[in-house]
Amino acid sequence: DAMVIQNPRYQVTQFGKPVTLSCSQTLNHNVMYWYQQKSSQAPKLLFHYYDKDFNNEADTPDNFQSRRPNTSFCFLDIRSPGLGDAAMYLCATSRARIYEQYFGPGTRLTVT
Amino acid sequence: EDQVTQSPEALRLQEGESSSLNCSYTVSGLRGLFWYRQDPGKGPEFLFTLYSAGEEKEKERLKATLTKKESFLHITAPKPEDSATYLCAVQAKGGSEKLVFGKGTKLTVNP
Numbered sequence: 001d002a003m004v005i006q007n008p009r010y011q012v013t014q015f016g017k018p019v020t021l022s023c024s025q026t027l028n029h030n031v032m033y034w035y036q037q038k039s040s041q042a043p044k045l046l047f048h049y050y051d052k053d054f055n056n057e058a059d060t061p062d063n064f065q066s067r068r069p070n071t072s073f074c075f076l077d078i079r080s081p082g083l084g085d086a087a088m089y090l091c092a093t094s095r096a097r098i099y100e101q102y103f104g105p106g107t108r109l110t111v112t
Numbered sequence: 113e114d115q116v117t118q119s120p121e122a123l124r125l126q127e128g129e130s131s132s133l134n135c136s137y138t139v140s141g142l143r144g145l146f147w148y149r150q151d152p153g154k155g156p157e158f159l160f161t162l163y164s165a166g167e168e169k170e171k172e173r174l175k176a177t178l179t180k181k182e183s184f185l186h187i188t189a190p191k192p193e194d195s196a197t198y199l200c201a202v203q204a205k206g207g208s209e210k211l212v213f214g215k216g217t218k219l220t221v222n223p
Contacts, residue, residue: 004155042199042213043156055208090155097209100146103155 003027004104006091012110013081021076021107023091031097032074034066035090037106043090049074050097078109086111114139114204118214125190125221133185133217135200145183146211147176148199156199190221 005024013019023032031050035043047056049068063085065077078085088108092101117136125131137145144163148156160169162178169176173194175186185198197218201211 006155040215042215045210048210057210088153092155098143098203100144100158100161101211102158103148106153106155108153 004091004093004102006089006104006107008107009105010108010110012112013078014112015083016080019078019081019109021078021089021091021109023074023076023104024072025091025093026072027093027102028071029093029095029102030071031094031101032068033092033094033101034064034074034076035092037088037090046076048097081109081111083111085109114202114212116200116202116212116214118198118200118217120217121215122218123220125187125219127191127221127223128189130186130188130190132187133198133219135183135185135214136181137183137200137202138181139202139204139212140207141205143203143205143209145178146201146203147183147185148201150197150199150216152197159198187219190219192221192223195219195221 007022033048034046037043045057046060063079068074088106090106091104094101115138119134144161146161147159150156160176165180167178173188177184197216199216201213
C-alpha cells in the first residue's frame with residue numbers, strides 16, 4: 001500500500017540538542033508538508049516543499065529547518081530544541097497544493 | 113482572515129445514537145473543505161473533500177454535507193470504533209492554499 005512513513009515514532013532529546021525527524025512517501029506526491037501539533041490543538045503548518053521549492057510559514061521559528069533531498073524523503077531539523085517544542089510532528093503529502101493531504105503517523109517529540 | 117470553528121468541542125453518544133458535527137467557516141473564496149479523522153497519538157486520516165455548496169459525500173456511517181457557511185458530518189448509528197477526533201479544514205482559492213484547521217470535535221461512542 002502506498003503510504004507516508006515517519007521515523008522514529010517517538011523521539012526523546014535533551015534541551016538544546018539538535019534532532020532530526022524523517023518522513024518518506026511511496027505516493028510519489030509532489031508536495032510534502034511538516035506540521036506541529038500540540039495536545040488538543042489543530043495542526044500548525046511549519047513549511048512545505050513543492051518539488052524542490054521550499055515554502056516557509058512566516059511564523060515558523062528559525063530553529064526549525066527542513067531538507068528534501070529527493071521526491072521520496074523529507075527531513076525536519078530542530079537545531080536547538082526548547083521545552084516548548086515538545087509536540088507531535090506530522091508529515092503530510094499531496095499531489096499538488098489544491099488536493100487533499102495524506103498524513104503519516106507522526107513523531108512524538110519529548111524534550112527533557 | 114480565514115477561520116474554522118468546530119462544534120461541539122466534545123460529544124458523547126451511545127452506540128446507535130445518530131448525531132451531527134458542525135464546521136463553520138469564513139474564507140475569502142472556498143477551494144475545498146476537508147474532513148479528517150484523528151485517533152489518539154496518530155496522524156489525521158483523510159475522509160472527504162467537498163468543493164461546492166450542496167455537495168454531499170458518504171462513507172460507511174459518515175455523511176458530509178456543505179453549505180456556503182458550514183459543513184456537517186452526520187454520523188448514523190455510530191459504533192464505538194467511530195470514537196476519534198474529527199477535524200475540519202478549509203482551503204482558500206489563491207494565496208498560499210494552505211489548510212486552515214479547526215480545533216476538532218472529540219467524539220466518544222459508548223457501547
